[in-house]
Amino acid sequence: xxxxxxxxxxxxxxxxxxALAEVFREHGYAGASLALISTATGLxxxxxxxxxxxxxxxxxxxxxxxxxxxFETNLYxxxxxxxxxxxxxxxxxxxxxxxxxxxxxxxxxxxxxxxTSRDLFAEAVRGYFARWxxxxxxxxxxxGGDGPEGTALAEETVAQIQGAIVLARxxxxxALFTRALAALRSRIATxxx
Amino acid sequence: xxxxxxxxxxxxxxxxxxALAEVFREHGYAGASLALISTATGLxxxxxxxxxxxxxxxxxxxxxxxxxxxFETNLYxxxxxxxxxxxxxxxxxxxxxxxxxxxxxxxxxxxxxxxTSRDLFAEAVRGYFARWxxxxxxxxxxxGGDGPEGTALAEETVAQIQGAIVLARxxxxxALFTRALAALRSRIATxxx
DNA sequence: GCATCTTTGTACCGATCGGTACAGAGATGC
DNA sequence: GCATCTCTGTACCGATCGGTACAAAGATGC
Numbered sequence: 001x002x003x004x005x006x007x008x009x010x011x012x013x014x015x016x017x018x019a020l021a022e023v024f025r026e027h028g029y030a031g032a033s034l035a036l037i038s039t040a041t042g043l044x045x046x047x048x049x050x051x052x053x054x055x056x057x058x059x060x061x062x063x064x065x066x067x068x069x070x071f072e073t074n075l076y077x078x079x080x081x082x083x084x085x086x087x088x089x090x091x092x093x094x095x096x097x098x099x100x101x102x103x104x105x106x107x108x109x110x111x112x113x114x115x116t117s118r119d120l121f122a123e124a125v126r127g128y129f130a131r132w133x134x135x136x137x138x139x140x141x142x143x144g145g146d147g148p149e150g151t152a153l154a155e156e157t158v159a160q161i162q163g164a165i166v167l168a169r170x171x172x173x174x175a176l177f178t179r180a181l182a183a184l185r186s187r188i189a190t191x192x193x
Numbered sequence: 194x195x196x197x198x199x200x201x202x203x204x205x206x207x208x209x210x211x212a213l214a215e216v217f218r219e220h221g222y223a224g225a226s227l228a229l230i231s232t233a234t235g236l237x238x239x240x241x242x243x244x245x246x247x248x249x250x251x252x253x254x255x256x257x258x259x260x261x262x263x264f265e266t267n268l269y270x271x272x273x274x275x276x277x278x279x280x281x282x283x284x285x286x287x288x289x290x291x292x293x294x295x296x297x298x299x300x301x302x303x304x305x306x307x308x309t310s311r312d313l314f315a316e317a318v319r320g321y322f323a324r325w326x327x328x329x330x331x332x333x334x335x336x337g338g339d340g341p342e343g344t345a346l347a348e349e350t351v352a353q354i355q356g357a358i359v360l361a362r363x364x365x366x367x368a369l370f371t372r373a374l375a376a377l378r379s380r381i382a383t384x385x386x
Numbered sequence: 387g388c389a390t391c392t393t394t395g396t397a398c399c400g401a402t403c404g405g406t407a408c409a410g411a412g413a414t415g416c
Numbered sequence: 417g418c419a420t421c422t423c424t425g426t427a428c429c430g431a432t433c434g435g436t437a438c439a440a441a442g443a444t445g446c
Contacts, residue, residue: 030224046424113363163356170306
């Protein structure tokens with residue numbers, strides 16, 4: 001391990017990201033204390049600051065990047081590149097349903113967007129939603145062909161997903177999230193058909 | 194001031210609530226430190242704990258109650274009781290547009306719903322959204338007459354409002370919020386007409 | 387003016403915050 | 417086996433956390 005520079009470190013980082021993400025999701029950026037992070041990851045402060053010299057801010061930034069990559073790979077790219085836009089859109093709803101655990105799991109990017117920490121991660125937050133909307137709008141235009149209509153429907157769809165997470169959690173009724181996705185599917189099918 | 198029991202205290206409380214609400218909105222429950230609260234309200238710790246012996250938790254609870262009362266008076270009751278449900282719904286959108294400052298202001302109840310602090314205020318958060326949905330569903334049923342359809346559309350509408358706040362803030366594009374409200378208005382008009 | 391009660395600023399409490407320092411354990415190369 | 421480098425647990429730092437104690441200031445009643 002003398003020649004190569006950051007092999008084990010990178011590996012170790014990737015493995016902690018899911019636990020880190022969960023802490024930030026549940027407690028927000030301000031509420032995620034190092035003590036919580038330490039227990040959630042099973043790592044002491046020494047290890048944490050070895051992996052993330054930048055502290056909490058770097059942890060959150062890495063988590064955001066990880067999430068962004070996942071969405072880019074599993075949602076945005078298919079929406080843009082898959083041959084059948086109908087299939088891509090349907091796959092998107094499947095992915096959303098399972099990623100957000102049918103409404104039981106919160107969207108970290110949405111949480112950050114609402115807080116003051118938005119300023120810290122403004123660009124990442126903006127990019128995440130902007131690329132979601134634009135990829136979906138592109139797919140909608142391909143399937144429907146209604147010119148600029150796609151963007152409005154894409155915005156409404158992404159907003160509906162975010163709002164459904166809020167509402168499902170507030171009412172403690174995960175079924176509401178699933179229902180909302182089903183309604184969106186049929187709305188889009190109608191608009192396209 | 195010997196006979197009556199809590200006159201000045203109550204007055205003082207009500208006057209601090211807007212500033213308190215703003216702090217909780219911007220920083221969340223965990224992020225709203227007493228130092229921030231103190232500067233925002235212009236009150237020292239002595240005064241704050243005199244007005245709210247229960248500390249932060251009581252402050253947040255009072256803010257939530259205040260918000261709930263406002264929505265009950267200005268939105269829910271009109272939706273339930275106004276003669277014309279169409280007017281009530283249109284007034285609701287006007288109120289929402291101005292209350293949320295055209296998407297520049299965040300919904301505190303939504304913020305709390307996403308965080309861990311939801312557990313502390315679960316009942317208040319649940320009630321706020323449950324009554325919003327049910328009042329709107331009732332108005333929609335009165336205007337449309339499609340049986341149980343109203344609840345689904347009401348849920349979608351409230352979720353869309355919440356999601357539009359998230360998205361407008363994330364993209365730093367308040368116009369998106371206004372656009373979303375306009376789309377909802379016409380969707381409801383279509384569904385009703 | 388005096389006594390009473392309310393209101394408020396300040397000092398302080400222990401706990402916890404994010405972050406640093408560093409010694410020693412553990413792995414690796416030769 | 418020994419030197420080198422990576423990793424990690426622990427102790428500690430100053431700052432800030434939410435909350436308390438309390439004395440002085442301000443209002444009020446008579």
